[in-house]
Amino acid sequence: MDPKDWIDITEESFNYKLEHFNIPMHYQEDVSSILIPHGLILDRIEKLAKMIISQYNDRLVVCCVLKGGHQFFADLVNFLKNFTNKEGKNLPIALDFIRVKSYENESSTGTVNISMTEKELAGLKGKDVLIVEDIIDTGRTMVALLEHLKSYELKSVKVASLFIKKTPLSNGFIPDYVGFSVPNLFIVGYCLDYNDHFRDLNHVCAISETGRIKYMNES
Numbered sequence: 386m387d388p389k390d391w392i393d394i395t396e397e398s399f400n401y402k403l404e405h406f407n408i409p410m411h412y413q414e415d416v417s418s419i420l421i422p423h424g425l426i427l428d429r430i431e432k433l434a435k436m437i438i439s440q441y442n443d444r445l446v447v448c449c450v451l452k453g454g455h456q457f458f459a460d461l462v463n464f465l466k467n468f469t470n471k472e473g474k475n476l477p478i479a480l481d482f483i484r485v486k487s488y489e490n491e492s493s494t495g496t497v498n499i500s501m502t503e504k505e506l507a508g509l510k511g512k513d514v515l516i517v518e519d520i521i522d523t524g525r526t527m528v529a530l531l532e533h534l535k536s537y538e539l540k541s542v543k544v545a546s547l548f549i550k551k552t553p554l555s556n557g558f559i560p561d562y563v564g565f566s567v568p569n570l571f572i573v574g575y576c577l578d579y580n581d582h583f584r585d586l587n588h589v590c591a592i593s594e595t596g597r598i599k600y601m602n603e604s
């Protein structure tokens with residue numbers, strides 16, 4: 386996707402006050418600002434779904450990258466079911482799940498662990514697959530996953546990521562569909578986590594120093 390086709394979130398322009406939205410009590414101290422309110426996220430996903438459906442004409446396998454991609458995946462699939470393609474057809478959608486883990490605290494550990502059996506991967510042969518990810522940061526996880534999928538002869542593979550981070554550490558990977566680009570901050574909420582915390586926060590927020598320390602992993 387061309388950068389002009391996604392929403393660019395900057396620290397200056399999108400910085401909502403916490404008191405203007407509902408934040409669960411248990412996270413009040415742990416986030417410093419709201420970058421993207423939940424409603425805006427949903428509106429954007431609706432548009433992505435419409436674009437995606439218009440570019441397929443056959444059964445689509447939507448593959449969720451767990452755990453972070455789960456909320457985006459759930460909302461995206463709901464919208465995908467409601468839109469029709471260029472020929473006015475609803476498309477059959479199959480759901481698949483893959484667990485990929487590479488983050489500890491705020492950094493990529495460098496090792497990408499992919500949990501799909503040979504049999505499951507072989508089952509993707511000849512299919513149109515859409516991989517659904519929460520965020521592209523360095524891009525390493527996604528490039529490793531796509532490399533891994535190469536030998537399984539999928540009919541097509543595309544990537545939808547709700548966020549892409551503007552980081553100098555990027556390897557240049559750009560997904561086929563992007564919701565928002567976000568500043569080079571560690572963000573949480575809408576299923577994006579910090580050591581498995583904050584997935585239950587609806588809005589996408591910047592983590593505060595208090596939150597960073599409270600939920601830091603020791604090891």
Ligand code: HPA
Nearest residue numbers: 522570571572573577578
């Ligand atoms: N937040 C949560 N998970 C992530 C991020 C982030 O900013 N970047 C990569 N994984």
Ligand code: MG
Nearest residue numbers: 453454519520
């Ligand atoms: Mg992730």
